[in-house]
Amino acid sequence: MIEPILLNDENVIRGLNNNLVETLCEILIFQSNNIQNIFENREGVEGAEIAMPTYLKILIRCLTSMMRTETTVEKLVNVNNCRALIALVKIMKYSKEEELVANSLKIIRYSLREEPHQQRAIVEYPELINEVIQHVFKNFVHSTFINGEMKNILGLFTRKKEYVYLIKPDSIVVLVNHPSDLVSSFPTLEQISKSYIIKNVLSTTTF
Secondary structure (H helix, E strand, C coil), X not given: XXXXXXXXXXXXXXXXXXXXXXXXXXXXXXXXXXXXXXXXXXXXXXXXCCCCCHHHHHHXXXXXXXXXXXXXXXXXXXXXXXXXXXXXXXXXXCCCCHHHHHHHHHHHHHHHCCHHHHHHHHHHXXXXXXXXXXXXXXXXXXXXXXXXXXXXXXXXXXXXXXXXXXXCHHHHHHHHHXXXXXXXXXXXXXXXXXXXXXXXXXXXXXX
C-alpha cells in the first residue's frame, strides 16, 4: 500500500514528517544482518541461493521514491551515519535480482550526488565504491540498468582526483574486465587503469 502512495510528492513529505525514512532504514539494517546470516549458514550447500523476500524489494522501492527530497538524503547519510548504505551494499552482495540491485544503486547515487554528502559518506564508509564494484557490479554482466547506475556512481567518484584514488587496484581490474567498458568513459580512470596494468606487467617481468 505504501509504495504507490509515495509517487505523490505531498505524501513523501507526510512520510518524512512521520519518520518513515527512519523506520525503513531500521528495517533495512536489521534485515541485512538476517540475510547475511542466512546466506552464510547456507554457504556451500547445494541449492543455497535463495530469492530475496518480496517485502524487502518493496521497502527498497519505497526508499527509492523518497530519495527525491534532500531531507531523505540528509537522513540517510548524515543522521544515520551511512548505516543504511552499508546495509544496502550488504543486501546487494547476496542478490541476483536486477531490479533490487538497480534501485539500491540508485539510492547510493542520490546519496552521493551532492558533494558534502559524498564527503561524509567517504568518511563513514570509505570502502563503499570498492565493495559495490567487487561484490555487486561484478555479478551483473549485461544489465543496462545496473551499468547505467554504475556509470553514474563512477562519475561522482571521478569528479575529484582524491575520490578516484579511493578506487583500489582490484576494483580497477573488475572495471577493466567488465563487458560494459565503463572505464573508457572516464579519462582519469582509464589513465589510472593503464598505469596499473603497466606496473603489474613490469612487476611480473623477469630480466
